[in-house]
Every structure is written in C-alpha cells, then in structure tokens.
Amino acid sequence: MNRVTFSKICALTVVSLGLVIISVISIGNEKGSSSNKEETSISTVGEIKKISTNEEAETNTTKSTEKSMFQVVTEVTTEEISESTKETCKSRKKVKKSVDTYVAVTEPTEEVKSKAETIQQSDKLSPQYLLSISKVDPGYNPKAFSLSNSEKYDIACVVMGEFGGGGFTGCALIAQAIRDAMQTYGYSANDALVNMGYYGYNGNPNSDSYDAIDYIFSGNAAVQHRILYMNNTYSAWHESQNFICEYQGVRFFDAW
Numbered sequence: 001m002n003r004v005t006f007s008k009i010c011a012l013t014v015v016s017l018g019l020v021i022i023s024v025i026s027i028g029n030e031k032g033s034s035s036n037k038e039e040t041s042i043s044t045v046g047e048i049k050k051i052s053t054n055e056e057a058e059t060n061t062t063k064s065t066e067k068s069m070f071q072v073v074t075e076v077t078t079e080e081i082s083e084s085t086k087e088t089c090k091s092r093k094k095v096k097k098s099v100d101t102y103v104a105v106t107e108p109t110e111e112v113k114s115k116a117e118t119i120q121q122s123d124k125l126s127p128q129y130l131l132s133i134s135k136v137d138p139g140y141n142p143k144a145f146s147l148s149n150s151e152k153y154d155i156a157c158v159v160m161g162e163f164g165g166g167g168f169t170g171c172a173l174i175a176q177a178i179r180d181a182m183q184t185y186g187y188s189a190n191d192a193l194v195n196m197g198y199y200g201y202n203g204n205p206n207s208d209s210y211d212a213i214d215y216i217f218s219g220n221a222a223v224q225h226r227i228l229y230m231n232n233t234y235s236a237w238h239e240s241q242n243f244i245c246e247y248q249g250v251r252f253f254d255a256w
Contacts (some may be wrong), residue, residue: 001046002210018142039178061161108215111211112214113217118221119169128220129222130223131169131222131223131245133245142179142219143179143183145179146217147189152191154208156213157209158201159171160175160205161198163200164202170208170247171208172216172222173212173230175216175222175223175253176221176227178193178198184228196228208228223245225244226254229240229253231251232251242255242256
C-alpha cells in the first residue's frame with residue numbers, strides 16, 4: 001500500500017464517521033422534537049380538560065344559583081300573594097261603627113217576590129226554592145238572618161264578584177252558600193266570607209246581588225239542599241265534595 005492509497009482510505013473513514021455523527025444528532029433532535037410535541041400535546045389536553053372542568057363547575061354553580069334564586073322568588077311571591085289575599089279579606093271585614101246598626105232582612109220586596117215567582121212557575125217549584133235538583137233534602141231548613149248595613153254591602157260585593165253575571169238565580173246561589181255556612185258553623189257574615197274562601201269582590205253590586213240577599217236571608221233558598229262551596233273551574237278538592245247542582249257553568253257542593 002502506497003502513501004496515496006492510505007491517505008484516501010483515511011479520508012473516506014473520516015467522512016463516514018462524520019456522516020454517522022450527523023445522523024445520530026439528527027435522530028436525537030427528532031426524538032427531542034417528538035417528545036416536546038407529546039409534552040405540548042399532553043399539556044394542551046390537560047389545559048382543555050381543566051377549562052372543560054372549570055366551565056362545567058361554573059355551569060353547575062350557575063344552575064344552582066338560578067335554582068336557589070327561583071326557590072327564593074317563588075317563596076316570596078307565594079308569601080306576597082298570601083299576605084295580599086289576607087289584607088284584601090281584612091279590609092273588607094272593616095265595619096264602620098256609624099253603619100253597624102242591624103237591620104232585619106225578613107221580607108223581600110214585591111219586585112224580589114215577583115222575580116222568584118217567575119222562576120218558580122217556570123220550573124213548577126215550591127214557593128221557597130228557585131232551581132229543581134235531583135238531590136233534594138227534605139230535612140233542609142233554611143233560616144232567616146239579620147244583617148247590618150255594612151254586612152249586607154260586603155255580602156253583596158262578594159255575590160257580585162263571584163257570580164254577578166248569573167242573574168237573580170246565580171246571585172241567590174252564592175248568597176245561599178254564604179247563609180248556609182253561617183247557619184252550619186255559627187259564623188258571622190264576615191267570618192263566613194273569609195273562612196269559606198270567597199275572594200271575588202266587586203265594590204259596585206248590581207240589583208240582583210241585593211235582591212238575592214233579601215230573598216235568601218229572609219229564610220228562602222235557591223235549592224232545597226245545603227250548599228257550602230262553589231267553583232267555576234276544575235278543582236279535584238271541590239269535585240271530591242258532595243255535588244249538588246250546576247248553574248251557568250258554576251258548580252255548587254255540600255260537605256259530605
């Protein structure tokens with residue numbers, strides 16, 4: 001082997017080693033880059049999970065807060081309605097001493113008698129009742145009551161508010177339910193209005209409202225059976241009571 005050949009071999013060896021070193025460095029860089037990418041990916045996924053978890057926690061907190069707020073608002077609203085209703089009842093129970101003189105309601109006027117007789121004749125009823133019903137109670141004995149001017153006005157306002165559009169007969173049914181509660185439970189007129197849950201109230205009663213009170217509270221009745229409750233919309237509780245009659249879509253019940 002001459003000197004030139006040996007030099008060529010050495011040169012080729014150096015070049016080969018250099019290529020190997022470059023390849024190793026390149027592979028190392030690729031692995032490092034891949035590792036960094038994986039770490040970045042893992043870190044990114046972790047951040048996404050964290051963000052998702054935080055959003056979920058915020059959503060749950062919001063829902064919980066909204067639910068809590070809804071419960072509070074509902075409770076307050078219910079309480080406000082309840083108090084408002086109580087105040088309405090209390091206000092209509094206030095009686096001025098100047099008009100608290102009792103006036104006996106014993107004899108309906110001729111006009112009221114004429115109204116009743118016209119209804120009775122059309123239905124072939126006894127002079128004491130206005131409507132024919134299937135559940136006649138032979139033992140039903142309506143009594144006459146005396147009312148003060150203020151009590152008569154309050155009852156007339158309730159009769160008007162509950163069924164003022166029902167004509168003389170409709171008003172008489174409401175008046176009878178009030179009078180029957182007074183007779184059954186020993187209520188005063190005002191106690192009957194509140195305890196029996198009459199919330200309809202119209203401060204401008206019509207003539208049918210007053211005439212019905214004169215007729216009913218003088219010892220007459222719209223039907224020959226005690227009635228204590230009335231309802232013009234479906235109510236499971238009312239329907240569980242003793243149904244007596246229906247007039248112009250308003251249903252009347254007695255207690256069992």
